[in-house]
Amino acid sequence: MKKVLALILLGALAGAAWVALKPKQAASTPLMVFCAAGLKKPVSEIAEAFQKETGTEVRLQFGGTGTLLSQLRVAKQGDLFIAADDGALADARKTGTTQEEFQLVKQKPVLAVAKGNPKGLTSLASLKQNGIKLALPNPEAASIGRVTQRLLGAEWTALAEKAAVMKPTVTEIAADLSLGAVDAAIVWDSTVPQFKDLEAVMMPELAKHAEFATAAVLGTSKQPPLAMQFARYMTAPEKGSAVFTQHGFTAVPGDKWALRPDLILYSGSVNRRAIEDVLKEFAGREGITVTTTYNGCGILCAAMKTMGDSSNPKFPDVYYACDVCFVPPVAKEFPEAVILTEAEIVIATPKDNPHGIRTLADLAKPGLRVGLCNAEQSTLGFLTHSILKSMNLLESVTRNASSQVPTGDFLVNQMRTGSLDAVVVYRINLQAKPDEFAVIPLPADKAKALQPFAVRQDSPYQQMGRRLLTFLRGHRESFEEAGFVWKGDATAIKSSDIVLPDWLKQ
Numbered sequence: 001m002k003k004v005l006a007l008i009l010l011g012a013l014a015g016a017a018w019v020a021l022k023p024k025q026a027a028s029t030p031l032m033v034f035c036a037a038g039l040k041k042p043v044s045e046i047a048e049a050f051q052k053e054t055g056t057e058v059r060l061q062f063g064g065t066g067t068l069l070s071q072l073r074v075a076k077q078g079d080l081f082i083a084a085d086d087g088a089l090a091d092a093r094k095t096g097t098t099q100e101e102f103q104l105v106k107q108k109p110v111l112a113v114a115k116g117n118p119k120g121l122t123s124l125a126s127l128k129q130n131g132i133k134l135a136l137p138n139p140e141a142a143s144i145g146r147v148t149q150r151l152l153g154a155e156w157t158a159l160a161e162k163a164a165v166m167k168p169t170v171t172e173i174a175a176d177l178s179l180g181a182v183d184a185a186i187v188w189d190s191t192v193p194q195f196k197d198l199e200a201v202m203m204p205e206l207a208k209h210a211e212f213a214t215a216a217v218l219g220t221s222k223q224p225p226l227a228m229q230f231a232r233y234m235t236a237p238e239k240g241s242a243v244f245t246q247h248g249f250t251a252v253p254g255d256k257w258a259l260r261p262d263l264i265l266y267s268g269s270v271n272r273r274a275i276e277d278v279l280k281e282f283a284g285r286e287g288i289t290v291t292t293t294y295n296g297c298g299i300l301c302a303a304m305k306t307m308g309d310s311s312n313p314k315f316p317d318v319y320y321a322c323d324v325c326f327v328p329p330v331a332k333e334f335p336e337a338v339i340l341t342e343a344e345i346v347i348a349t350p351k352d353n354p355h356g357i358r359t360l361a362d363l364a365k366p367g368l369r370v371g372l373c374n375a376e377q378s379t380l381g382f383l384t385h386s387i388l389k390s391m392n393l394l395e396s397v398t399r400n401a402s403s404q405v406p407t408g409d410f411l412v413n414q415m416r417t418g419s420l421d422a423v424v425v426y427r428i429n430l431q432a433k434p435d436e437f438a439v440i441p442l443p444a445d446k447a448k449a450l451q452p453f454a455v456r457q458d459s460p461y462q463q464m465g466r467r468l469l470t471f472l473r474g475h476r477e478s479f480e481e482a483g484f485v486w487k488g489d490a491t492a493i494k495s496s497d498i499v500l501p502d503w504l505k506q
Contacts, residue, residue, distance in 0.1 A: 030057040031226055032077065034068045036084035036143060037169035038191050039104070039213055042247040043082065046240040050233045054259070056226060064141035064168040072097055078218045079227040084170075084188070085143035085211040087150075098216035100224075100467055102231040104240075105213045105249040107188040109148050110200040112177055117201060121184050124155060124205050133164040135176050135185035141168035143211070148186050151209055174198065193248025212252065225287025233257060235463070256460040262289040263461050263468070264314065266300045268322030268379055269407040270343055270426050271451060274482035275320070275472065282471045286464065296378025296406035297326035304330055310458055317459040318468060322379030323449040324498050331495035334454035338469060338492045341451045341484035344427045345383060347440040350415065357422050357440055360388065364396035371403040371411035371423035378406050379449060383504075384424045387446045390503035412437075428483040446503065450487065454495070 035043050040062050047058040061068070065088045072081060073095070081098055083089045084107065092098040113121050121127060127134055136159065137145030145166075149156045160166065164182050167173050171194075173185040178195040192200045215231045217224055234240035235254025244251040255261070263283075267275065272294045283290045293300065293316070300319070307315050310333050319334050321327055327337050349357055355368060363370050373381030381404070388394040403414055408425035415423050416436065426449070430437050441447065453472065455465035473488045480486055 029223055029226075030059045031079050031223070031230055033058060033060050033080040033082065033230070034072060034078055034218075035060055035062050035082040036065045036068070036213060037062045037171045038084055038107075038144070038188055039082060039249075040171065041194055042240075042244045042249060043234070045247075046234050046243050047230075049239070049243075050230055054229070056230070058230065062169075064138065064145075064170075065143040066139075066146065067141045067168055069097070072218065072220075076220050079221040079223060080215055080231060081218055082213065082215045083143065084213045085147050086214070087146060087211075088143055089214050089216060092216065096219050099219055100217045100228060100231075100470075102215045102228075102235050102254060102463070103212045103252040104215055104234055105190060105244050105251050106210050107190050107213060107250070108202075108210045109144055109151065109186060109206040110189045110192065111203045111206075112174060112185045112187045112192050112195075112198050113183070113201055114177070114180070115197045115199050117199065119183050122201055123203055124152070124159070127159065127184060128162065132184065133182040134159070134162060135165045135167065135173035135182040136160060136163040137170055137173055137186065138166050138168045142170055144170045144186065144188055147209070147211055148206065151206055155205070190247075190249040224285050228286055229259070232261075232464075255463045260288060261461055261464065262291055263318065263464055264316045265290055265292045265318045265320065265468075266304070266316040267292060267294050267320040268297045268300070268326075268451070269294045269409065270322050270380070270428055270449075271320050271341075273428065273431065274341070274479045274484060278472060278475045278478050282468055285471075286467070288464070290468075296374065296381065297322050298374070298377040298379070298382065299406060301326055301329045304333070309333075310456060316456065317461050318453070318455050318465045320451065320453045322451060323383060324452050325382060325500055325504055326379050327452055327454065327495050328498055328500075331498075333456050333458070335457050335495050336492045337452035337454040337495055337498075338488070339450050339490050340453050340472060340486075340488040341479050342487050343449045343451065343484055345380065345387075345424065345442055345447045345449060346427050346430075347422055347442065348412070348415065348425055348430055348437045349422045349440070351436055351438055353438040353440075355421055359440070360391060360393055360397065360442065363400060363422055363424075364393060365400070368400045369402045369419065369421045370397060370400040371405070371414055371420040371425075372398065372401045373408060373411065373424070374404045374406055378408075380408050380424075380426060381406075383446075383449060386504050387442065390446070391443075431483040451484070452493075 065084045139145035139149040170187050174191050177185045217227045221227050236257035237253040239257045241251040241253045375381040375385035408429035411423040412429050414420045
């Protein structure tokens with residue numbers, strides 16, 4: 001087996017030839033793309049159109065997915081890898097060969113036969129008949145071979161022994177069938193329309209299975225923004241996705257095409273310290289703009305309501321709230337959320353706590369100047385209001401509220417200037433200068449805010465929003481350094497399933 005793999009790799013390296021689709025005005029650095037052979041026709045057409053529009057030179061190398069992956073691990077160069085199956089991509093991901101992923105098409109393994117199926121081949125059993133010449137893809141080189149081998153299990157060995165020919169790419173065995181050299185071949189359903197006089201037979205042993213062909217940015221890429229620009233072009237409904245459909249593929253449409261997209265993000269102010277630098281890094285890597293609005297979540301939700309609906313071009317694509325209680329008001333637009341972090345709500349006073357504050361009830365002391373966030377404008381204010389009301393302290397404490405502002409940072413600044421004696425804020429708001437304050441914890445069952453991240457369901461940049469979520473999850477340290485408790489490994493929850501405790505139902 002090792003000799004076979006070595007021969008395959010040496011053959012790929014010796015015979016490799018970059019297809020350089022030169023634009024009218026070549027970019028300074030060509031884009032290097034390794035692509036599964038079965039996608040050659042549509043990807044070549046898409047690359048040529050991309051070059052004409054952008055002036056970027058694209059160099060394409062085609063081969064079996066397994067062969068290309070082996071070559072990538074040795075050569076350690078290139079910008080994009082287009083794999084024909086999920087398993088190969090998973091292997092590449094585990095070794096750090098690939099990073100961001102863009103699904104292109106969905107494919108099913110089928111039995112290809114001559115038009116009219118003259119030999120009446122319909123199942124695995126029919127392929128075992130005497131005189132049937134079968135072409136199979138090499139599982140060491142081609143994705144379709146590896147997938148079929150896995151699906152057929154022990155049956156594969158007998159079939160492989162009977163095969164008249166076994167080749168490294170799906171297009172080669174389809175070509176043999178088209179020329180009449182064999183009676184049948186196992187290929188992707190998307191391969192059949194690319195050859196005249198062939199038709200597909202859905203074999204019971206293979207019919208229920210499907211794989212995705214996916215473009216992934218290589219870890220070796222020195223120009224990720226350009227690589228992702230081409231990947232976005234390939235998936236755009238009005239660009240590459242339409243070309244795949246024209247060639248008989250089942251396309252997976254991605255985001256709408258824009259040379260430099262603008263992703264609109266609404267974020268609760270408390271999250272800013274953790275995400276601001278991460279967003280800049282994300283935007284730079286993607287080659288996009290991220291327009292971010294930070295404010296109290298009450299203000300953010302009100303702004304979304306004022307827009308009427310998500311058809312407004314300024315409506316946010318992604319929403320990172322300060323607490324789950326501000327997701328239900330916009331659940332229609334953001335039906336699913338992922339809890340990324342947790343933040344603690346506390347009472348803060350000047351370092352020496354001159355008024356001896358120990359509990360929320362102490363905030364009602366006569367003459368005390370208390371700072372609270374506005375309940376209608378911010379998550380922190382709404383939570384504080386709800387906590388006080390549940391403890392029958394709302395009226396007595398708000399009587400001392402000499403300041404009600406949208407965010408906790410404003411309150412901390414007011415206390416630092418001496419205009420407030422105590423404030424109710426997130427512990428994170430104190431993170432910049434923790435030694436200047438005394439911190440009094442609140443009841444544990446009510447002092448936690450959970451920060452959910454959501455992508456708008458009809459955003460033209462849904463895939464980009466999901467990549468941002470993945471990017472944020474990869475920067476856990478940024479959140480923990482800002483003072484958050486990490487919760488980002490949890491699965492997504494439906495916004496309609498968010499159940500608030502009784503004391504928050506106001």
